[in-house]
Amino acid sequence: MSASYSAVGWNRQKKIYDWLIAGFCIGYLALFISLTLLFNEQVTFETLLIRSTSTLAVLLLHVILAIGPLCRLNKKFLPLLYNRRHLGVTMFSLALIHGAFSTFQFHALSNTNPFVSLFTSNTNFGSLPAFPFQALGFFALIIFFLMAITSHDFWLHNLSPKVWKTLHMFVYLAYFLVVMHVMLGVIQYEKNPVFVIIIFVGAATLITLHLLAAFKERKVDTASFALHKEGFVQVCDVHEIADCRAKIFCIDKERIAVYRHDNKLYAIHNVCKHQGGPLGEGKILDGCITCPWHGYQYLPHNGQSPPPFKEKVSTYDVRVLENRVWLNPTPYPEGTERPGSPI
């Protein structure tokens, strides 16, 4: 959470996260290079660099794409989400090294401009085995580049969350392009099925995780509430909500988080203003509702971030009658103070 922009808002968790990323990458590259030299001592430096960075980038891409659904399926994975953008920038940097060295090695040794050569050396667009797979990798790299340079909160606020999110959802197209880049590229020269199996298992894992998470979320969105009274809907028993925690309800179009704090219930819009994190899956820390994704905070009684921050979310009326919780799904303007309902 920040009132102004800095390159990176470092804190202990981010430093630990980044050290783990660096340690993993160095360890992977060292292992890959050692094993390759052990089994193929004639390998050139360029080839070693191209292969080690490409395999690591593909592995990191799978991890990045798995973090979102894993967090929706199990809260224990939330720490992985906290600094995912650094993981993304790391993956882009590795993909850039792979792309730059590949372009240099395969296309820079002639009179033709390497980028022209990249698109003109192979024009077999009608043939699957001879398809110009390098172009697929190039376009994926362009998407990763746009995502990496706009990953800072500055761009999130200036592009607007809608545009920013739309741009960053192109990662799924990039993933498709990367898989096809691998399948129509190096795999076409491999008779060992293990490479195909690895790619297939990776894709199957991601597809399964995303679909499981989506169907889990859909259950919440389609839940129906039978009892209605004076604009209020009966949603649950008061004891179902733990202290300093919330329960999420989707009554009409949007989700509402009902929080319990100091023996009162408060209701606010479930979507964090930062990156759309689920506020109802967070908890109350220091009297503030804290988003589980990046720690943005809001006061329970008015949905406003504590000064000097300016984020606001909508608030709702909530009542407790005979230990039953009643919620009015009509939102108040963002930041409107509501007294909360005593339990």
Added chain:
Amino acid sequence: MIKPLRKRHLQIWTAIAMLLPIAIIFSWLVIPNPVPVKMLSASSIELLPVIQAKKETNQYCINIRSNADKTNWQLEWKNKLALTVPSADIYQTEDGSTDITKAQLIGRIEARGDYVFPLKSDSIQNNELNLVLYDFIHQTVIDLINFKYLRR
């Protein structure tokens, strides 16, 4: 995440779930058969004793080897200097043409190193062996190498 975004995620991953496995399977099915034999280093295979023919350029040295009764044959390829391409395929053609769609794939070499590939005995027809060194990235012929009088 807002509801429309959750819906869009579900739509995207449903589309990926249908398209990606099909794309992977099709890509796997079109892998050329036989695929190139790769990186057979000279140290890992026993060389046949008789050198039947030899060609040498500034870039590489090629030996066609056989056993004494010429029933088994090998192609030994030694890169003297690093090739200007990171890897290349070696094809065998019957008529000395450079049309690799009609050629027999022998193996794949990289910019550096020594390689040994088995040759089928019946592939040395009319005492000749025509090899094409092919850059599969740029889809161009790098060199055409001809050996004659091999069974003499």
